[in-house]
Amino acid sequence: MEIRLAKSYGFCFGVKRAIKIAEESPNSVTFGPLIHNKNEIDRLKEKYNVELVEEIDEIQENSRVVIRTHGIPKEKLALLKEKNVEVIDATCPFVTKPQEIVSKMSEEGYSIVIFGDINHPEIKGVMSYATDPIVVLSVEELEGKPLKEKVATVAQTTRKFEEYQKIVNYLMEHKKEVRVFNTICNATFENQDAARELSREADIMIIIGGKNSSNTKQLFKICKENCPDSYLVENAKELEKEWFEGKKVCGITAGASTPNWIIEEVIENIKKIQV
Amino acid sequence: MEIRLAKSYGFCFGVKRAIKIAEESPNSVTFGPLIHNKNEIDRLKEKYNVELVEEIDEIQENSRVVIRTHGIPKEKLALLKEKNVEVIDATCPFVTKPQEIVSKMSEEGYSIVIFGDINHPEIKGVMSYATDPIVVLSVEELEGKPLKEKVATVAQTTRKFEEYQKIVNYLMEHKKEVRVFNTICNATFENQDAARELSREADIMIIIGGKNSSNTKQLFKICKENCPDSYLVENAKELEKEWFEGKKVCGITAGASTPNWIIEEVIENIKKIQV
Incomplete structure (x- = not known):
């Protein structure tokens, strides 16, 4: 055979970058899994004493906290910053981007449509930067949702482009202005x-x-x-x-x-x- | 049978409005055909002495000039305003809209893609408000055109929506931000x-x-x-x-x-x- x-x-830019950041931050904790790979997380624990914690309460004062590649919700970041910890951001820059976009577009008065999985940590993070975002995985989910005539839209970095096009096609058929940010990762x-x-x-x-x-x-x-x-x-x-x-x-x-x-x-x- | x-x-809102404006402006001239209907233009001439002129040079001082529903290029409007004439704007508001959009988007640094016929008076008008617009009727015409990563797009009011979607789909595949204005008329x-x-x-x-x-x-x-x-x-x-x-x-x-x-x-x- x-x-x-x-x-x-295999590894994308953001994951390679996050692992490097974690390796350079020994004896730290990551808030949520750094990347979606248990084996690599185990390796970082064994070799660099980078430990995974799932809840903010588990994080001790004066510790170093690495933010996962998928990013975390704004509110969680604020809670971390209130604690006396050092925050090391390993959020993939391609995820920081949609976070910044939905924040700016919300400020400018656009309705926000996020094409992605509402249960995925990346989307939970992006959502938290938007005002009343609509999160959908299909046109069917979008139908009948309350949206202004000005809509800005971003996609989860790992989504299929053709599916995102369907969302955009629906929006442009129904709204006067659709601001499309192609945040899907190459x-x-x-x-x-x-x-x-x-x-x-x-x-x-x-x-x-x-x-x-x-x-x-x-x-x-x-x-x-x-x-x-x-x-x-x-x-x-x-x-x-x-x-x-x-x-x-x-x-x-x-x-x-x-x-x-x-x-x-x-x-x-x-x-x-x-x- | x-x-x-x-x-x-039959008549759309913009055409009804333009005819009303012309009827209320007897003894005026229209710069280019008011609407694309020779019979109606003849009627306005006979009944209201609203005459069609094709060239600015033909327009006499102190006359009243009605701007056609399709709008006119910015430069022509400036020339008219330099002349001692009264300008009466019968441009359809749905055409004024894309003119305003491409002007604003050009100022904001977007590349402008206009989906429409470069020989149509409406598009000649809209183009004149944009900086270096790209005017296309198909994706094929768009391929290889120099565009920034930020693109704003408008469509000729009378185009087919499905064709406009193809243009947008192409743009969102190749550019980081596509600002879609659905200027096609209902x-x-x-x-x-x-x-x-x-x-x-x-x-x-x-x-x-x-x-x-x-x-x-x-x-x-x-x-x-x-x-x-x-x-x-x-x-x-x-x-x-x-x-x-x-x-x-x-x-x-x-x-x-x-x-x-x-x-x-x-x-x-x-x-x-x-x-």
């Missing part, structure tokens, strides 16, 4: 395009990434469309021998929060399975 | 929707309007898609008896610049043809 890597996969596109291409050639696809990672799940969905035998694994342990029986080309891709060492482990294990 | 009128047809939509509906029921469609009228030509195109025997006529004289042979349902619609008295004449003549 041949193993082929997607032309683009890194996501590149990994997705490469996954699409590879999944057309492969008869088995292994997608490596966190099961709660939005962009990894997107990759999985795209691969599944072209290659029914697509599997999402968090690490090498989850591989199952029978998946590979009779397969000729195994394609590999990884989500934007998946570290290289995990990808390498998975590849090594697939090679062993072949024997 | 049954004669059916479209649910919405009156155009309403006449078009009604024409589409009626042309599905009719076996002959008569579209009444100026042959140089953009929105009349659009109506003709829409009708032709559903009813191959569609005919564009400027007035009753252009009707031909053989068109109606063996037809059961004759649908009638009219462009936004077509006066009611012409529509009535056409209907009367069709009734006579039947006998």
Whole structure:
């Protein structure tokens, strides 16, 4: 069986940057998971004593707090700043951007439409900077929502562009002014395009990434469309021998929060399975 | 043969308003045709001595000059104002709007994309208020054009919405911020929707309007898609008896610049043809 890597996969700019910031801030805590990858979080804990805390109350005075790549809600940031802690911001600049945009557009009197998942930490953060934002994942969810004639819209960085276009098309049909900010991240596109291409050639696809990672799940969905035998694994342990029986080309891709060492482990294990 | 009128047809708000302004300004001149309907222009000349002039040089001092519904270029307006004439503005407010928008957006540093026909007087007017506007009728024309990352876009009032969406979709794919102003006029939509509906029921469609009228030509195109025997006529004289042979349902619609008295004449003549 041949193993082929997607032309683009794995860590994006924002994740690489956040890990570097965390590595340079040993003995700190991250408020919420720094990135959506448990294995990497464990590594940062072991090697740099960067610990994960989920609640503000757990954070002790005088500690150093790293803000996760997805950002956090404005109110939480304010609470942190009230505490006597050092705040180290590892929010991806591509996430800070929509936060700033919705804040400015709210001030300028625009209704805010956020295309994204209301339960995703990135969106919880972005929402907190807007006045009465409408958060939707589809045109259906948008229908009948109270909006002014002036609407500004941003998208979750990891969303599909074509879906965002549908939202914009609906808005421009119904509103006088629609201010469209394309906040979808190119890194996501590149990994997705490469996954699409590879999944057309492969008869088995292994997608490596966190099961709660939005962009990894997107990759999985795209691969599944072209290659029914697509599997999402968090690490090498989850591989199952029978998946590979009779397969000729195994394609590999990884989500934007998946570290290289995990990808390498998975590849090594697939090679062993072949024997 | 049954004669059916479209649910919405003929004069739009801006045209009705311009005619009223012209009627209230007897012994004036219009700089360029007030509306795209020769018959109505002739009527205004005969009844109110409102004369059409095509060149600024032809306009005499102390005359009253009515600005056409489509508006005129900024430079021409400045020349008029330099002359000792009274300027009476009959520009449709829905055309003044995109003029104001592109002016403001140019000041704010946006690249301006105008979706419309560069040869249409409305667009010539709107263009003149923008700094280095890009005027296109299709995505193909837009490709490779030099644009900043911040783009503002307006559409000719009489364009098809679906075509405008294509322009916006292209822009949002390539630019960070796209400020979409939906300047397409509802009156155009309403006449078009009604024409589409009626042309599905009719076996002959008569579209009444100026042959140089953009929105009349659009109506003709829409009708032709559903009813191959569609005919564009400027007035009753252009009707031909053989068109109606063996037809059961004759649908009638009219462009936004077509006066009611012409529509009535056409209907009367069709009734006579039947006998």
